[in-house]
Amino acid sequence: xxxxxxxISDYVKVVKLRNNRRIVVFLICLAIATSLWFLNALxxxxxxxxxxxxxxINAPKNQFLADITPVKIDIEADGQGFTxxxxxxxxxxxxxxxxxxxxxNLNSKSxxxxxxxxxxxxxxxxxxxxxxxxxxxxPEILExxxxxxxxxxxxxxxxxxxxxxxxxxxxxxxxxxxxxxKITGPTFVLDKISAVKTKVNIIxxxxxxxxxxxxxxxxxxxxISPEKVTLIIEVEKYTEKELRIPIEIKNKxxxxxxxxxxxxxxxxxxxxxxxxxxxxxxxxxxxxDYNSIVTDVNNLNITLYKKPEFIQGIRFSPEVVxxxxxxx
Numbered sequence: 001x002x003x004x005x006x007x008i009s010d011y012v013k014v015v016k017l018r019n020n021r022r023i024v025v026f027l028i029c030l031a032i033a034t035s036l037w038f039l040n041a042l043x044x045x046x047x048x049x050x051x052x053x054x055x056x057i058n059a060p061k062n063q064f065l066a067d068i069t070p071v072k073i074d075i076e077a078d079g080q081g082f083t084x085x086x087x088x089x090x091x092x093x094x095x096x097x098x099x100x101x102x103x104x105n106l107n108s109k110s111x112x113x114x115x116x117x118x119x120x121x122x123x124x125x126x127x128x129x130x131x132x133x134x135x136x137x138x139p140e141i142l143e144x145x146x147x148x149x150x151x152x153x154x155x156x157x158x159x160x161x162x163x164x165x166x167x168x169x170x171x172x173x174x175x176x177x178x179x180x181x182k183i184t185g186p187t188f189v190l191d192k193i194s195a196v197k198t199k200v201n202i203i204x205x206x207x208x209x210x211x212x213x214x215x216x217x218x219x220x221x222x223x224i225s226p227e228k229v230t231l232i233i234e235v236e237k238y239t240e241k242e243l244r245i246p247i248e249i250k251n252k253x254x255x256x257x258x259x260x261x262x263x264x265x266x267x268x269x270x271x272x273x274x275x276x277x278x279x280x281x282x283x284x285x286x287x288x289d290y291n292s293i294v295t296d297v298n299n300l301n302i303t304l305y306k307k308p309e310f311i312q313g314i315r316f317s318p319e320v321v322x323x324x325x326x327x328x
Contacts, residue, residue, distance in 0.1 A: 047135070050075050055094035058101070059146065064186040064221065065099070066111075066145035073117070073142070075124065079132035095124055099144060107145070115142040147186040155180050156216070156229055157195040164206040164235070169312055171234040171272050176214075178229060185222030193219055198229070209234045238270040238312060241279065247302060247321060248287040257326040260288065265302055265318065269311045283308040288321060298322050 051074050056065050059152040073095065103113040103121065115135035125134045156176045181196055199215045216224055244264045254257060265286045271279055286305035292300060299320045307314060 010107075013327065037122060045080060047076065047078050050077060053094040053194050055096050056099050056144070056234075057096055058098045060100060063111075063146040063151050064147045066147045066186065066188065068143075069145050070139065070142060074138045074259050075134055076136040077132045077134050077137070095127055097123070099146070103144060111148070111186055113144040113146070115144060116140070117142055132279045147188055147201075148186060150187050150190055151182055151184040153180050154193060155195050156195045158231075159197050159199070160201045160203070160231070162202075162206055162233065165205050167238055167270075168207045168235055169270075169272065170310060171209070171236040171274060172310070175232045177232060178226070181216065182225045183219075183222050184225075185219070189219060189221050193222075196224060198231075201231070203233070206233065206235050214319070217274045235300065236272040236274055238272050239276060240268060240270050240313075241276060242266060242268050243270040243281050243284065245281050245284045245286045245304075248285065250287050250289050250291075252290045256290075258287045258290070259324045259326070260300075261324070262318070263321075265304075265316050267316045269307075269314045271311045275308075275310060277310055279311070286316070290322075293323075298324075 017199055049171075051072055053072055054070065056069070059065055077096075079093065097120070102115055102123065106113050106115065117140050120137055120142070121134050124137065128134070156179060158174060158176065160174065162174070176198070183190065183193060183196060196219075197217045199217055201214055210231065212231050213228045213232045215228055218224055243266075245267050246264055247260055247262075249258055249260070267284055269287075283306075284304065286302055286304050288300035288302055299322050301320050302316065302318070304314070
């Protein structure tokens with residue numbers, strides 16, 4: 001019995017092996033036939049549409065190619081299948097179009113030239129071998145938009161963060177030299193530019209004045225002159241100063257007499273050594289508002305509404321004053 005089972009098993013294996021060989025042979029024959037058919041098919045002539053990037057050269061002086069000008073075109077061509085397939089797979093090199101040449105006999109409308117694509121066939125064909133024939137180009141009309149290059153002067157806008165060592169601060173406003181730069185580019189770009197920014201710069205723990213070159217951010221399609229500016233940060237040591245400022249009374253009726261207790265406010269602040277002597281009480285203004293008087297409350301809040309620049313850490317006392325109203 002076991003012998004019979006073994007014989008059957010061996011027979012099945014032989015049949016499977018023969019069948020597998022037949023399948024392999026069939027697949028090889030199929031692959032060869034397909035390849036021959038494919039090669040035969042590619043040897044015939046066809047028509048195909050191929051998309052190519054476009055590179056524009058030789059723009060008129062002081063003019064710039066606008067972004068809305070097409071950067072790709074479709075070429076309809078006749079040729080052998082092999083050739084067309086190669087161009088479809090390897091259409092990476094751009095077609096070059098000479099702007100001055102293709103627009104020389106055309107009139108522009110607001111800087112736009114309408115070029116008939118069929119007139120470009122000869123120009124484009126010269127950039128290919130004779131193995132394909134170009135029959136059409138789309139779009140049918142190629143809109144070439146040129147924008148004039150203009151220049152204007154704009155201020156430099158600082159984008160900078162600074163941090164000072166204790167007891168040090170600015171002696172004057174942070175500035176650049178020059179404060180303005182000349183920017184040149186297409187009209188449609190420069191119309192949106194009102195200033196040129198510096199690249200972000202962070203300077204920590206400053207205790208001495210700084211003069212250093214910093215880069216500017218170039219908006220696309222523009223040139224800037226100069227390309228860099230000098231950052232100027234003047235720093236000095238600060239010290240504390242105290243002044244007494246008279247308190248004004250705003251919105252007081254003419255027929256009302258009012259006395260404040262006290263009538264002055266003490267103001268403390270830190271100031272750079274170069275300005276220490278020049279800052280006077282007249283550089284500050286402090287006040288209370290008569291209209292803010294509330295029944296049964298006999299004090300008013302003090303507001304410091306004027307102070308000089310380049311002082312730090314302003315404090316004043318008292319912050320409220322008592323008052324007494326005398327009516328005529």
